[in-house]
Amino acid sequence: xxxxxxxxxxxxxxxxxxxxxxxxxxxxxxxxxxxxxxxxxxxxxxxxxxxxxxxxxxxxxxxxxxxxxxxxxxxxxxxxxxxxxxxxxxxxxxxxxxxxxxxxxxxxxxxxxxxxxxxxxxxxxxxxxxxxxxxxxxxxxxxxxxxxxxxxxxxxxxxxxxxxxxxxxxxxxxxxxxxxxxxxxxxx
Numbered sequence: 001x002x003x004x005x006x007x008x009x010x011x012x013x014x015x016x017x018x019x020x021x022x023x024x025x026x027x028x029x030x031x032x033x034x035x036x037x038x039x040x041x042x043x044x045x046x047x048x049x050x051x052x053x054x055x056x057x058x059x060x061x062x063x064x065x066x067x068x069x070x071x072x073x074x075x076x077x078x079x080x081x082x083x084x085x086x087x088x089x090x091x092x093x094x095x096x097x098x099x100x101x102x103x104x105x106x107x108x109x110x111x112x113x114x115x116x117x118x119x120x121x122x123x124x125x126x127x128x129x130x131x132x133x134x135x136x137x138x139x140x141x142x143x144x145x146x147x148x149x150x151x152x153x154x155x156x157x158x159x160x161x162x163x164x165x166x167x168x169x170x171x172x173x174x175x176x177x178x179x180x181x182x183x184x185x186x187x188x
Contacts, residue, residue, distance in 0.1 A: 003029045013037070039120045048122070049092045050079040050168060052110070052176040053102055053129040055149055057186050060173060061100050061132075064146040064163065075148060075161065077169045079124065080139075092127035098139030100147050104129035110175055113168045126172045128179070152177040152186055 005026035014021040020040045027033045053061040060077075067074045080095035082088060089107040097103050110126045150158055155173055158164050180186035 005029070005034075008033070012040075037119065039122075047082045047088070048079060048124045049082060049088055049095060049127055050077050050113075050124045050172055051092045051096050051104075051127050051129050052077060052172050053096050053100060053104060053132060054176070054180070055132060057180070058152050059149045060152060060176065061096075061102065062148040062150055062164075063099050064148060065099075065141065066143075070165065073163060074165060075163045076166045077172060082125075088125045089127060092125075092129060094137060095139075096129055097135050097137040099141065099145050101134060101136040102129075102132040103135040105131035105133065110172070110179065113171060115168060124168060126168075126175065128176050152180070153188060 005028045008025040008027055009023075010025075011023050012020045013023045022038050022040045024036045024038065025033065026036060051061075055061060062075045063078050064073055064075050066072075078096050078099040080091070080099070082091040083094075086094070088109055092107055093104055106129070108128045108130075110128050112123050112125055114120070114123045150173070152173070155170070155177065158170065158173070164170075177186060177188075181188055
């Protein structure tokens, strides 16, 4: 395993309500020095969750919400921040209830994903939710989210959908599909 660079200095060089830009001065093991910048979230420090919620053996829940980054309404998986004192599975169930109007009797942590590790520190925990039931909790979204679904057999067509662009969500759906196929729950 390679030796990580030595941190010579760190400084927040810009800040907003959501993000901080951190400048990090590094020295690599070969003596080369570089300055990197990275986005450091202003989240609560407890992380975030993304939920692959299965309505049945082949359909996963999608939600539509306005996304400021793309200035579009986008389809994705339910997701949100883990609250202080909350574990990942409890956060996933709460976010699922807030965003999609479902709770899950079975929750399983699948993996951790990053969005752009070259310049962002944030990671998200992917959770598989099954045995769903209807239950809605009030959330912090400015408007109700439209709930949709995707058949796991049609994931390749989702890439072509004009309202779907989130790579983490696509990776999570493929991961869940492969796991459910291995377990004999889903038949491709």
